[in-house]
Amino acid sequence: MYITGKANWKRHAGSLLLGLLCTVGLMSEMGYAQAAIPVYGYFVKNTYPHDPQAFTQGLIFKDGHLYESTGQNGQSSLRKVELSTGKVLQRTMMDKDVFGEGITDVGDEIVGLTWTSQVGYVFDQKTFKLKRKFSYTGEGWGLASDRKYVYMSDGSAFIRVLDPKTLAEVRRVEVKAEGKPITRLNELEMVDGQLFANVWGADVIARIDPASGKVVGWIDLTGLLPTDQRGTDNPDAVLNGIAWDAHGKRLFVTGKLWPKLFEIELIRIEGR
Numbered sequence: 001m002y003i004t005g006k007a008n009w010k011r012h013a014g015s016l017l018l019g020l021l022c023t024v025g026l027m028s029e030m031g032y033a034q035a036a037i038p039v040y041g042y043f044v045k046n047t048y049p050h051d052p053q054a055f056t057q058g059l060i061f062k063d064g065h066l067y068e069s070t071g072q073n074g075q076s077s078l079r080k081v082e083l084s085t086g087k088v089l090q091r092t093m094m095d096k097d098v099f100g101e102g103i104t105d106v107g108d109e110i111v112g113l114t115w116t117s118q119v120g121y122v123f124d125q126k127t128f129k130l131k132r133k134f135s136y137t138g139e140g141w142g143l144a145s146d147r148k149y150v151y152m153s154d155g156s157a158f159i160r161v162l163d164p165k166t167l168a169e170v171r172r173v174e175v176k177a178e179g180k181p182i183t184r185l186n187e188l189e190m191v192d193g194q195l196f197a198n199v200w201g202a203d204v205i206a207r208i209d210p211a212s213g214k215v216v217g218w219i220d221l222t223g224l225l226p227t228d229q230r231g232t233d234n235p236d237a238v239l240n241g242i243a244w245d246a247h248g249k250r251l252f253v254t255g256k257l258w259p260k261l262f263e264i265e266l267i268r269i270e271g272r
């Protein structure tokens with residue numbers, strides 16, 4: 001049921017996002033540039049290998065390494081990955097009956113979600129030992145964190161704000177662009193106080209003010225990994241994975257089953 005829903009969304013995602021971006025462009029042309037949401041393109045600074053078998057669901061950068069979670073029942077894992085080579089340095093498998101989703105770091109722990117099992121995992125960052133589990137309602141998609149909160153997406157337009165210690169929900173924020181709810185928010189990353197969320201099924205990242213839920217920028221990643229390099233017969237190979245190196249100020253993005261991971265720099269596109 002959910003997969004069918006996602007497939008339907010994929011067919012419509014392009015036109016919806018194109019519509020949104022055209023709306024922004026039209027507003028600029030009409031002289032309402034001050035009201036338009038800025039659009040950013042990208043410049044590829046570095047390209048790194050990425051495990052093409054990794055069904056990427058969560059990505060973070062911490063202490064010099066990438067940490068990545070992968071999905072699919074029976075194949076869900078948490079990995080520590082060497083940036084320069086894409087080599088998996090450490091791995092633990094999740095229970096066979098769960099579908100791994102997003103991860104984020106809280107102190108020296110890594111918190112992870114599952115898609116429909118309504119159970120989350122807390123791992124020790126160094127040993128990958130499972131320390132405890134926690135529960136939540138609904139679906140689990142993406143996670144991110146800052147020093148105050150953990151942020152969780154669930155496929156809807158709402159971001160759940162969680163207490164980092166108890167992982168209990170504190171509140172929800174609805175994400176809107178020019179008043180319209182933006183659904184299918186997936187992998188998350190906190191970047192200098194802004195919540196980045198890639199939109200499932202589209203090569204687009206929303207830049208969100210985490211306090212208000214307002215979309216304050218769009219990142220258009222069209223062409224980053226051409227579709228003929230994603231396996232044209234695999235509609236699952238979508239953009240999914242944002243990591244921020246807060247010390248080095250480096251932004252990394254990849255996708256499910258993508259053979260490459262990119263360090264990108266954002267470029268403001270004037271007039272869009």
Ligand SMILES: [Ca+2]
Pocket residue numbers: 058059060143144187188189241242243
């Ligand atoms: Ca992330």
